[in-house]
Amino acid sequence: MLPNDALIPWRSPRLRIIANGTVLPGVISAEVFANNHYAADRFSAAISLGASPWTGAASWAAEPDILLDIQFSLDAGATFKSLIIGTVDTVALDPVIGEVRVDGRDLTGSLIETRTQETFTNRTASEVATILAIRHNLAPVVTSTTSPVGRYYQNQHDRITLGQFSRATTEWDLLVFLAQQEGFDVFVSGTDLHFQPASSAPDLIQPIRASDLINLRLERSLTLARDLEIVVKSWNSRNQSAFTQTARAARHVGSSGQHGQSRSGPPQRYVFVRPNLTQDAALKLAQQKLAELTRHERVLQATMPGELWLSPWSQLTLTGTGTEFDQAYFIDTIDRVLDFETGFSQHIRAKNSSPRNQSTTPADVVVSVTG
Numbered sequence: 001m002l003p004n005d006a007l008i009p010w011r012s013p014r015l016r017i018i019a020n021g022t023v024l025p026g027v028i029s030a031e032v033f034a035n036n037h038y039a040a041d042r043f044s045a046a047i048s049l050g051a052s053p054w055t056g057a058a059s060w061a062a063e064p065d066i067l068l069d070i071q072f073s074l075d076a077g078a079t080f081k082s083l084i085i086g087t088v089d090t091v092a093l094d095p096v097i098g099e100v101r102v103d104g105r106d107l108t109g110s111l112i113e114t115r116t117q118e119t120f121t122n123r124t125a126s127e128v129a130t131i132l133a134i135r136h137n138l139a140p141v142v143t144s145t146t147s148p149v150g151r152y153y154q155n156q157h158d159r160i161t162l163g164q165f166s167r168a169t170t171e172w173d174l175l176v177f178l179a180q181q182e183g184f185d186v187f188v189s190g191t192d193l194h195f196q197p198a199s200s201a202p203d204l205i206q207p208i209r210a211s212d213l214i215n216l217r218l219e220r221s222l223t224l225a226r227d228l229e230i231v232v233k234s235w236n237s238r239n240q241s242a243f244t245q246t247a248r249a250a251r252h253v254g255s256s257g258q259h260g261q262s263r264s265g266p267p268q269r270y271v272f273v274r275p276n277l278t279q280d281a282a283l284k285l286a287q288q289k290l291a292e293l294t295r296h297e298r299v300l301q302a303t304m305p306g307e308l309w310l311s312p313w314s315q316l317t318l319t320g321t322g323t324e325f326d327q328a329y330f331i332d333t334i335d336r337v338l339d340f341e342t343g344f345s346q347h348i349r350a351k352n353s354s355p356r357n358q359s360t361t362p363a364d365v366v367v368s369v370t371g
Contacts, residue, residue, distance in 0.1 A: 012074065045102050068085070070082070070083055086106040087107070088103070121149065126142045129186070139192045175195070202315035205315045219298070220299075300348070301350075312331050328352070330352075
């Protein structure tokens with residue numbers, strides 16, 4: 001059961017869109033796409049053209065800044081939940097059928113569109129996140145950090161903003177870089193900018209049965225099902241040394257599908273080259289890439305009746321297929337669509353969360369140093 005399902009005797013999906021503080025009449029449909037990829041969530045909506053003076057063709061064409069709050073509800077009491085707040089990027093008018101369609105992004109868009117040439121060498125990552133959040137009228141939900149960001153580049157951090165290609169650096173690029181260095185998540189939810197430690201614990205664990213889904217597609221990458229080896233090569237200019245760090249994951253499969261003998265053949269090898277890493281940072285990167293790749297071995301794609309509680313930080317537990325695909329999956333993306341002709345449904349893409357046997361012990365870490 002999803003939260004509060006027992007309190008809803010029947011589904012009565014409703015849709016409300018608030019534009020610049022005004023509830024829009026004549027809403028036809030809306031789609032909200034959420035992800036956990038260090039990217040903006042997106043939306044689109046169709047509205048009857050001319051349903052009110054505000055939604056007339058002249059108003060839509062002349063309005064330079066349109067802020068939408070798209071809200072869904074499942075109950076007859078019209079308890080709405082905001083799924084996304086964002087600005088409109090494009091407006092398409094169709095006077096023949098009398099419809100206006102709008103597309104846009106959440107408030108991450110303002111950070112993506114803002115180029116930066118500032119240096120924050122002596123600031124911490126959390127201070128930078130707070131400064132940028134306030135600058136864009138976002139409430140900072142920020143976990144404190146202690147390291148000056150200059151240390152991320154061995155005291156050469158200025159080059160990210162003062163280098164030859166500085167004008168291609170955006171404030172969002174900078175926040176994503178800082179989050180990756182700290183092992184953090186960074187995302188915008190509503191009017192809040194979150195900059196916080198990445199958690200492996202899901203915000204919600206939802207069991208689903210294959211028989212309850214509208215459709216289900218299960219994929220397995222046989223390349224990633226092999227033993228994996230991740231190699232990170234780096235040159236540290238401060239120490240005048242080159243080195244590699246290696247992390248491995250072994251896939252053991254027996255005749256009955258249980259853990260047993262290792263798969264035959266050489267491991268699948270991936271090599272990443274990154275400048276100016278320490279040996280510890282290179283090992284951490286190898287382990288991070290290993291975890292990312294192993295989670296793509298099994299992928300679930302499902303269409304199901306729409307709901308309002310799952311997020312890209314939730315987990316699904318699939319049952320009912322009678323195969324090894326019956327396991328836990330971390331949600332990757334959720335695409336919700338509410339249309340008054342076809343109803344309320346959502347498409348989910350999720351990656352397997354079951355860890356494999358990863359080798360990160362000293363005997364399995366290869367370190368070679370050359371002067």
